[in-house]
Amino acid sequence: xxxxxxxxxxxxxxxxxxxxxxxxxxxxxxxxxxxxxxxxxxxxxxxxxxxxxxxxxxxxxxxxxxxxxxxxxxxxxxxxxxxxxxxxxxxxxxxxxxxxxxxxxxxxxxxxxxxxxxxxxxxxxxxxxxxxxxxxxxxxxxxxxxxxxxxxxxxxxxxxxxxxxxxxxxxxxxxxxxxxxxxxxxxxxxxxxxxxxxxxxxxxxxxxxxxxxxxxxxxxxxxxxxxxxxxxxxxxx
Amino acid sequence: xxxxxxxxxxxxxxxxxxxxxxxxxxxxxxxxxxxxxxxxxxxxxxxxxxxxxxxxxxxxxxxxxxxxxxxxxxxxxxxxxxxxxxxxxxxxxxxxxxxxxxxxxxxxxxxxxxxxxxxxxxxxxxxxxxxxxxxxxxxxxxxxxxxxxxxxxxxxxxxxxxxxxxxxxxxxxxxxxxxxxxxxxxxxxxxxxxxxxxxxxxxxxxxxxxxxxxxxxxxxxxxxxxxxxxxxxxxxxxxxxxxxxxxxxxxxxxxxxxxxxxxxxxxxxxxxxxxxxxxxxxxxxxxxxxxxx
Numbered sequence: 001x002x003x004x005x006x007x008x009x010x011x012x013x014x015x016x017x018x019x020x021x022x023x024x025x026x027x028x029x030x031x032x033x034x035x036x037x038x039x040x041x042x043x044x045x046x047x048x049x050x051x052x053x054x055x056x057x058x059x060x061x062x063x064x065x066x067x068x069x070x071x072x073x074x075x076x077x078x079x080x081x082x083x084x085x086x087x088x089x090x091x092x093x094x095x096x097x098x099x100x101x102x103x104x105x106x107x108x109x110x111x112x113x114x115x116x117x118x119x120x121x122x123x124x125x126x127x128x129x130x131x132x133x134x135x136x137x138x139x140x141x142x143x144x145x146x147x148x149x150x151x152x153x154x155x156x157x158x159x160x161x162x163x164x165x166x167x168x169x170x171x172x173x174x175x176x177x178x179x180x181x182x183x184x185x186x187x188x189x190x191x192x193x194x195x196x197x198x199x200x201x202x203x204x205x206x207x208x209x210x211x212x213x214x215x216x217x218x219x220x221x222x223x224x225x226x227x228x229x230x231x232x233x234x235x236x237x
Numbered sequence: 238x239x240x241x242x243x244x245x246x247x248x249x250x251x252x253x254x255x256x257x258x259x260x261x262x263x264x265x266x267x268x269x270x271x272x273x274x275x276x277x278x279x280x281x282x283x284x285x286x287x288x289x290x291x292x293x294x295x296x297x298x299x300x301x302x303x304x305x306x307x308x309x310x311x312x313x314x315x316x317x318x319x320x321x322x323x324x325x326x327x328x329x330x331x332x333x334x335x336x337x338x339x340x341x342x343x344x345x346x347x348x349x350x351x352x353x354x355x356x357x358x359x360x361x362x363x364x365x366x367x368x369x370x371x372x373x374x375x376x377x378x379x380x381x382x383x384x385x386x387x388x389x390x391x392x393x394x395x396x397x398x399x400x401x402x403x404x405x406x407x408x409x410x411x412x413x414x415x416x417x418x419x420x421x422x423x424x425x426x427x428x429x430x431x432x433x434x435x436x437x438x439x440x441x442x443x444x445x446x447x448x449x450x451x452x453x454x455x456x457x458x459x460x461x462x463x464x465x466x467x468x469x470x471x472x473x474x475x476x477x478x479x480x481x482x483x484x485x486x487x488x489x490x491x492x493x494x495x496x497x498x499x500x501x502x503x504x505x506x507x508x509x510x511x512x513x514x515x516x517x518x519x520x521x522x523x524x525x526x527x528x529x530x
Contacts, residue, residue: 051416053412053415053416072415072416073415073418073419073420076415076416076417076418077418082416084412084413084416088410088412088413088416089410089413090405090406090409090410090413091409091410092405092409093402093405093406093409097402097405100399100402101402101403101406101414101417101419102417104399104402104403104406104417104418104419105417105418105419106418149417153417153418
């Protein structure tokens with residue numbers, strides 16, 4: 001089977017500033033890969049490049065086909081759900097409307113009711129609040145909503161940008177538990193950028209480490225979590 | 238008391254027209270942060286098109302419908318051709334572009350149809366309607382009804398259709414909308430198209446009252462600004478209520494405050510803008526703007 005995502009020699013630019021200097025990596029179908037790295041290493045930029053939100057050179061293949069250079073809207077429609085940093089909540093829409101926005105790009109809309117049921121089963125609190133404005137939700141609930149919004153697309157690949165940012169540890173654990181359930185039940189591949197390296201390493205089967213726009217280390221998470229430099233820099237023991 | 242009711246009713250009629258135009262302004266403002274100074278002139282221009290069709294022998298409501306379609310397409314084209322190239326420019330530059338558009342449309346209308354005032358037909362019967370001691374023109378009642386019908390359809394569109402939802406989403410959070418697969422730039426163009434439709438409705442409803450000429454919307458646009466400011470530029474519902482409120486206040490002040498009369502009525506709009514900006518800058522129903530600088 002072709003890898004679900006293959007990135008080769010990716011360079012990304014903000015204006016004239018180069019943020020990625022030739023990043024290459026591949027992700028197997030059904031895998032969970034995490035990107036570790038310090039602030040400014042290019043983790044978010046990597047995700048934004050995949051979604052076509054920054055100018056790039058190099059190639060990005062999704063299930064074998066080139067997607068670099070395509071418009072964000074078209075990339076999303078292929079089945080790449082992107083949960084942006086800061087959650088991208090539509091504050092003045094209700095919870096249910098937020099979820100409807102999430103399935104806008106979906107071609108097959110036959111199983112809508114089941115899909116609502118599915119995300120409400122994962123996050124029962126969203127069902128309770130489905131008629132409330134999303135702006136009234138807590139940070140954790142908004143993150144649940146952001147993940148759910150992406151799930152409404154029925155994505156084959158889910159890009160998660162710092163899902164734990166600014167949330168209480170208990171909420172973070174709940175969300176990560178559900179991410180691993182989603183991964184098992186729906187077989188969706190996940191590429192996750194996360195400050196909380198311990199959580200990310202527990203969830204992921206594959207890791208790569210970015211430093212100032214370059215991949216400096218990659219491998220199975222079981223191996224890398226034993227690596228001394230990773231332990232010291234990212235796990236803190 | 239009858240005079241009071243009378244003035245309130247005719248205030249509602251003109252208020253409905255202000256409401257339509259205010260709604261057009263608010264729609265574009267919400268989606269793009271731009272106040273479209275050409276909104277009134279776009280309305281005037283489409284009204285001239287309606288006049289041309291009616292003069293050519295088309296039945297009123299056919300011309301009305303065709304005008305709405307042309308207005309929609311025209312609004313989309315203006316956004317694509319004129320606004321799109323400058324969409325990343327500073328807001329002030331875009332506002333200047335809309336002012337340029339105002340001047341161009343105004344001169345073009347004068348060039349094509351001349352500056353001589355023309356009567357514009359009303360689709361409603363000329364006999365006034367009597368409620369007890371209050372007499373109100375059938376056109377006034379009709380204008381209120383047309384405004385309410387348009388608003389109702391707009392509400393249904395935004396509330397219950399996927400496209401309406403996508404437009405609301407695009408206005409609120411463009412980046413997140415694109416990540417949901419919504420073509421944000423097309424949503425903005427659609428917004429201009431819809432705004433232009435409301436403008437066209439306002440133009441065709443006001444033309445029988447003020448007569449058709451290239452400058453007919455100048456005053457109306459001022460009232461629409463007042464309506465949008467009073468209701469809040471961030472609140473479509475507020476803009477509509479603001480429109481009715483401005484219409485009523487304008488009429489009552491014109492009637493009861495002797496020195497204002499009809500000549501100084503437009504000052505009322507300015508005074509309302511001033512007071513609202515002083516007391517509650519976000520308008521009665523708007524939210525305070527929070528933005529990155």
